[in-house]
Amino acid sequence: MAAKDWQKLCAERKEQQLQSIPKEWLIQTPPESQGNVLDVPETCGLLTDRELEITNTVDVDALLGKLALGEWSSVEVTTAFYKRAIIAQQVTNCLTEIFVEQALARARVVDEHLKQTGKTIGPLHGLPISLKDQFSMKGKDTIMGYAGWIGKPAEQDCVLVEMLYDLGAVPFVRTNVPQTLMWGETYNHVFGRTTNPYNRYMTPGGSSGGEGALVAMRGSPLGVGTDIGGSVRIPSVFCGLYGLRPSYERLPYQGAMNSQLGQESISSVLGPMTVTPAGVRRFTRAIIDAKPWNRDPLAVRKPWNQREYELEEHGHGIGMCFAIMWDNDVVKPHPPLIRAMEITKAALEAAGHKVIDWIPHRHLEIYQNTERIFGADGGHDFRADCELSGEPLIQTMSPTEDAHEYALDQPLAKVLLGEPEHISAFKLWQLHKEKRDLRKSHLDYWEATKAVTGTGRPVDAIINPAVASIACPHGTNSDAFYTTMCNSLDLTTYAFPVTFADKELDVKPPPHQFRNHEDEAIYHLYDAEIFHGLPVGLQLIGRTLEEEGVIAMTELVDRALKAHKVA
């Protein structure tokens, strides 16, 4: 393709996206200078009172209850969320594929089924679900942030989409990602930049940033993202959501598009993102109960384990011992995150649990090993996908190169590791050996905490920040130190919201002794005024393939937090 043609291609595709929006759903958008746009759905006048009631029903179980009883039809629920998603699109640019007619046609089928049989199709009956721009749907492009992927419709649905249909859901929109997927922000040449609805000067995180912005706007009751280095959890904590990173292959990835397809050393996983924990549990359990291993050969044949959900191995949820990792010794978290951990500790103690400190174990080594694996092809995969159209490989998420004093989007990896090196299969095997040793070391370390918990068990779960910062200005989120560990060690991890940044409470501390370039840069990034009012979330880390237990423990922490706020 001739140089510059890719820009034309992108512009045409973006125009086509605009055309796919029903004209009557276009609103008067607020001025660009307006940071917080969360109230636009309430104020713009597009949604009826009933549509506002529907879309403000943030509990997925409640929504599904109304749908199952036919109190609300799937057509009206889907219409309501679609309109709100289109509002979200106009203020945060969170969508990619828009297909109103197809979604409503599906919703009519669902409604008809209930009317004819008196029964729901399945446990997700009638629920509109948004999908990150990797989950292929028959006949639609899966552009995934590459100009070169425009105009290549999928021949079939990916397994997740097949299963969602079988479970009664209504996949209704797809959401934006960064080029390559390997950024904790959301920008590409085709669909542009997604912004954070809490403050559009800020990134919603990434790579599932479209989902983060959309779900935060209540433009979708449940979104599905993916996570290979934090891509579900970063947008979840940046946008005030609940988001689960399951273990490798617990949920079916088969048929979804991806970067570095075939890289199986540290696998990307898919996970739900919602406004309340009910949706995370409902989605995860529904998919597992439908036996994904009969459709995805890599999916783990482990039925939902109710005894694990009842925390049989964690003292039945009574008198547990949590550990808080205040700092991973690589980059120091910002003040609002420290306060969120203090709140969580107090809430758990008030609920009768013990909370001890987690001393970090080999974080930098784990991070380095992970980054070397991700870079094992020397960027060949990314460049090849760019070459399809001639678009350049994006080197920064910064809207203006000189926007910030500290080049925070220069990953620490480049300082510590140099440029990624295209290595041999044999060298990759050596990295696997190293990774396996690190996993064993961390597991033994965790098991050894049995000596200090007082419960007779090792620490039940670790709680820490998912990112050292909260949602930050575009181009400044380069930290994946806290998230990556869970991908490398394949630990089930659940991001959850705790509070909001408060300029009175979260004052900037004096400089500490910086451990590295990024620790220093992250310190300087913090400004109590700029970050005021943004969501602050943490992550709860459990064991590999312990989805049931991690969901239950995070729900327990969430209840403790809510009880503590009331008290």
Add this chain to the structure above:
Amino acid sequence: MAAKDWQKLCAERKEQQLQSIPKEWLIQTPPESQGNVLDVPETCGLLTDRELEITNTVDVDALLGKLALGEWSSVEVTTAFYKRAIIAQQVTNCLTEIFVEQALARARVVDEHLKQTGKTIGPLHGLPISLKDQFSMKGKDTIMGYAGWIGKPAEQDCVLVEMLYDLGAVPFVRTNVPQTLMWGETYNHVFGRTTNPYNRYMTPGGSSGGEGALVAMRGSPLGVGTDIGGSVRIPSVFCGLYGLRPSYERLPYQGAMNSQLGQESISSVLGPMTVTPAGVRRFTRAIIDAKPWNRDPLAVRKPWNQREYELEEHGHGIGMCFAIMWDNDVVKPHPPLIRAMEITKAALEAAGHKVIDWIPHRHLEIYQNTERIFGADGGHDFRADCELSGEPLIQTMSPTEDAHEYALDQPLAKVLLGEPEHISAFKLWQLHKEKRDLRKSHLDYWEATKAVTGTGRPVDAIINPAVASIACPHGTNSDAFYTTMCNSLDLTTYAFPVTFADKELDVKPPPHQFRNHEDEAIYHLYDAEIFHGLPVGLQLIGRTLEEEGVIAMTELVDRALKAHKVA
């Protein structure tokens, strides 16, 4: 190391092995010309009547019952099996590490525990267990067929050994392997060649060939092998045993030595080998119940699923539909194997099950993809381990290069694929993509059999040969076509004995149209006279991580076979 020094090193180590045998356990060995040595333990006079009674107790549950009641002490059981193992060693050369005193000391501890507490240590209380020469034990070498690995004692037990101790077992001997582990026979420069006790002119298979010969001699009630391309199943069928190939990481491999350590595309797995099915179930369940995921970070957190073992998803074991794959369209099985499949079909039909034909699906493609992955380092790992001592990389398992008209140990891979190529990490990822597509294709193909089974389910299990030949002359076993598929697709597979070759019944058919070099060579290899009397086994293939169901289904087939023979 200077040239030739490796030979001296090997000779010294072999002499040291001989010295580790108590002098009084040395027997008058039969002449080399005697093929079948199975009766030597009964006739050589070393074993007392009680020791013969103990070692002829082939049912592991029965043995464990006596041990738990203290009817037989662990010391006497271990002594009996050790003596018989040493007999097996003298006639088949099946052992590597011999450590009588240490094993007996352990047995004394076990006995003392029962005496003091009245309780067993665990579900494998007092049972001597033999281990393939990969399962490291603190203070002992893990030579694994490499001269260069002599004199490098392990710093700690591997996780399997740790767990066996916790379960009450007595690891008592380690067993021989081929150099590199990547052969279906058993020969290396340090410990030499292991022979098949049914006919020492024949190979016991490999790479867990030491286990095959030892367990067939009743020199161990239960052996643990490993399988990356058939290495549990080949010796199991060649030696008339039951042998399970579980799915990746169901049982804990952590800390065991291996070839190509770090190759995680197609993982080696460990599995039990025994004379009756009870041992396979007992071992597998005991390990899983002990939660290996708390010690091995890669072990799958899937508790033993009793409902799967009760065949809840397979019609509770009533009126099932099995499929027999008579031929994989790559290499045609020998006549005794065809007859074994006919026997199995008749037995299953007599037991009320349906048996249909399995039409092979993309076997050659799967094989080629697998071999390319195994060769992705261009043999670098093997050569590096040879270079440690200067020993040459073994190129053939043939004792004399011109022993056979057809060069059966020239793997078909070399004809079809050329020499292995040292590829890049990126190219390896492309092989993973291909592999994933093949797995998906095979899964969908299997699921689609729902249309023809008449049970409302897909085919419950596939039954086919593990190898196209039965135990064959040394240097002629090059076939891994039937086994490799299960490693590549990660299908749980269980090898089981059916009958013995019979020169009257298993006559050589006229030549068929040969598909390739190996198909032709395997055809010519068959001689009804030579193979007469050797064990004939098959394998039952189930789904990924379906150990419970595959164990139950194979037990069901085994019962049907026994009932059929009686009838």
